[in-house]
Amino acid sequence: MALTRREFIKWLSAGAGVSALGGCATMEEGGVAGRVVVIGGGFGGATAAKYIRLWAPDVAVTLVERNTQFVSCPMSNLVLGGNTRIEDLTVSYDGLRKRGVRVVRDDAVGVDPEKRQVRLASGTTLQYDRLIVAPGIDFLSDAIPGLKSAAAQNRVLHAWKAGPQTVALRKQLEAMHDGGVFVFHIPMAPYRCPPGPYERVCQVADYFKRAKPKSKIIVLDSNPDITSKKGLFLQSWNGPYKGMIDYRPNSELQDVDVRGMAVKLTFDSVKGDVLNVVPPHRAGDIARKTGLITANERWCGIDWLTCESTAVKGIHVLGDATLSAPAMPKSGSMANQHGKICAGAVVALLKGQPVFQNPAIMNACYSMVDGRNAMHVTSIHKYDPAQKTLVPVKGAGGVSGKASELEGTYAWGWAKNIWADALG
Amino acid sequence: MKPGLQFILLRLVLFLCGTVALPASAQDPAARSLAATCFTCHGTDGRSAGGVPPSLAGQDKNYLLQTMKDFRAGKRPATIMHQQAKGYTDQELEVIAGYFASVKTGPGATAPAAPASRY
Numbered sequence: 001m002a003l004t005r006r007e008f009i010k011w012l013s014a015g016a017g018v019s020a021l022g023g024c025a026t027m028e029e030g031g032v033a034g035r036v037v038v039i040g041g042g043f044g045g046a047t048a049a050k051y052i053r054l055w056a057p058d059v060a061v062t063l064v065e066r067n068t069q070f071v072s073c074p075m076s077n078l079v080l081g082g083n084t085r086i087e088d089l090t091v092s093y094d095g096l097r098k099r100g101v102r103v104v105r106d107d108a109v110g111v112d113p114e115k116r117q118v119r120l121a122s123g124t125t126l127q128y129d130r131l132i133v134a135p136g137i138d139f140l141s142d143a144i145p146g147l148k149s150a151a152a153q154n155r156v157l158h159a160w161k162a163g164p165q166t167v168a169l170r171k172q173l174e175a176m177h178d179g180g181v182f183v184f185h186i187p188m189a190p191y192r193c194p195p196g197p198y199e200r201v202c203q204v205a206d207y208f209k210r211a212k213p214k215s216k217i218i219v220l221d222s223n224p225d226i227t228s229k230k231g232l233f234l235q236s237w238n239g240p241y242k243g244m245i246d247y248r249p250n251s252e253l254q255d256v257d258v259r260g261m262a263v264k265l266t267f268d269s270v271k272g273d274v275l276n277v278v279p280p281h282r283a284g285d286i287a288r289k290t291g292l293i294t295a296n297e298r299w300c301g302i303d304w305l306t307c308e309s310t311a312v313k314g315i316h317v318l319g320d321a322t323l324s325a326p327a328m329p330k331s332g333s334m335a336n337q338h339g340k341i342c343a344g345a346v347v348a349l350l351k352g353q354p355v356f357q358n359p360a361i362m363n364a365c366y367s368m369v370d371g372r373n374a375m376h377v378t379s380i381h382k383y384d385p386a387q388k389t390l391v392p393v394k395g396a397g398g399v400s401g402k403a404s405e406l407e408g409t410y411a412w413g414w415a416k417n418i419w420a421d422a423l424g
Numbered sequence: 425m426k427p428g429l430q431f432i433l434l435r436l437v438l439f440l441c442g443t444v445a446l447p448a449s450a451q452d453p454a455a456r457s458l459a460a461t462c463f464t465c466h467g468t469d470g471r472s473a474g475g476v477p478p479s480l481a482g483q484d485k486n487y488l489l490q491t492m493k494d495f496r497a498g499k500r501p502a503t504i505m506h507q508q509a510k511g512y513t514d515q516e517l518e519v520i521a522g523y524f525a526s527v528k529t530g531p532g533a534t535a536p537a538a539p540a541s542r543y
Contacts, residue, residue, distance in 0.1 A: 340460040362461040380511025396511030416474030
């Protein structure tokens with residue numbers, strides 16, 4: 001078959017061209033095999049959007065994200081320690097745009113599962129064949145009466161979503177006098193990033209040791225003990241940070257006295273110069289509005305073969321918002337892996353192909369105990385058809401022997417790779 | 425237009441768009457799904473963006489397989505790989521090694537620069 005120039009151009013603009021040119025940014029509308037809308041551009045949502053385009057260039061993907069840029073929670077404790085800058089953890093959505101993902105800066109305010117439509121704050125409506133909801137967490141702030149007002153929330157920060165709060169908490173720590181007290185409250189598990197609170201304690205201790213050596217840290221943990229990498233964190237707390245950290249388990253929070261700068265426990269009130277209170281979490285607002293929450297009024301139950309909601313057909317949920325499978329942490333690493341299970345399943349479902357029945361996922365989380373040394377926790381999880389969920393592989397996974405500079409290098413390598421894997 | 429030109433143009437278009445056809449195993453959903461567990465740390469399709477952990481794309485299949493088996497047996501020093509290698513069966517490792525061997529090497533996706541002093 002011979003083609004004239006005109007015929008070739010016609011061919012390019014027709015269906016044959018669309019599938020052959022699927023990787024081109026100019027073909028971002030695509031849409032031959034279906035339309036997917038992703039709500040939330042964190043580790044889970046961004047990964048799902050990218051991998052659907054990678055594995056099925058003929059599927060149109062729209063990502064709705066309220067922030068202009070991605071800011072990584074992993075490594076954000078280092079901003080508090082003065083060991084990195086927020087700019088170093090900030091990634092553009094341009095990588096996804098180059099892959100043909102249509103990135104819409106907006107807020108998803110409603111979903112109509114019958115009409116298969118997402119309503120945006122701007123008034124726009126998006127039509128989908130499959131919807132992926134990856135909203136991360138929102139806080140149960142109502143549980144803390146003293147933190148209801150915006151003014152109170154600006155004074156006593158959580159800094160548990162990386163971004164302006166992280167920078168603001170760093171400024172509070174910088175403004176604190178030498179000899180001051182930093183009071184940090186940890187919610188009851190499950191919460192986002194199990195080792196994160198204890199890494200935060202290390203980072204603040206690292207900063208105090210360097211800049212404010214008379215200062216103290218009081219850790220009010222709702223949990224009965226350190227919930228992750230306990231032995232490893234204690235090596236630091238009883239080693240380089242000895243005498244700086246007052247760890248108090250079973251410290252369930254009742255309220256916060258913002259005026260008096262005190263955290264109120266059941267029988268006690270703990271005053272500080274800087275208070276950092278992380279309220280308990282639930283799945284993000286849009287999951288609740290859409291009726292996706294199935295467990296304890298907090299988390300979204302899903303089928304782990306597809307990440308499809310057990311409550312609403314045609315909608316998939318990823319990341320921290322999900323009701324975690326046994327021994328599965330709420331982590332960026334896990335959300336990134338959920339994104340790939342989901343992307344594979346969504347592509348198969350849109351094309352009428354079988355869904356892969358034996359998925360495996362891997363978790364790897366590094367904690368930096370200062371500016372250079374890190375330690376890890378890792379696990380492998382596989383789908384068990386009998387239990388219909390992902391379960392950890394016995395005998396696999398584990399933690400570091402001790403924090404090391406070598407693992408500090410790997411921690412940054414991990415960060416660069418997971419950012420590129422989700423957003424590049 | 426000559427018949428050959430159409431083919432050349434098609435190749436050119438495919439080349440420019442970076443969608444050069446993948447080998448069979450890279451398109452197999454089972455292989456892709458298993459190998460994807462490695463992408464988080466080793467980069468998309470095993471093309472590392474950070475230098476460490478290393479790229480796996482385009483490596484020799486037998487070398488990858490033997491390395492994983494050595495990690496699992498504790499014969500090769502590791503910080504984390506000895507713990508992860510234990511999570512996969514011989515058959516799964518074979519599939520994963522085959523996947524990465526079939527992926528072309530190439531520049532990884534770009535990531536924001538972390539401070540150079542950290543490497």
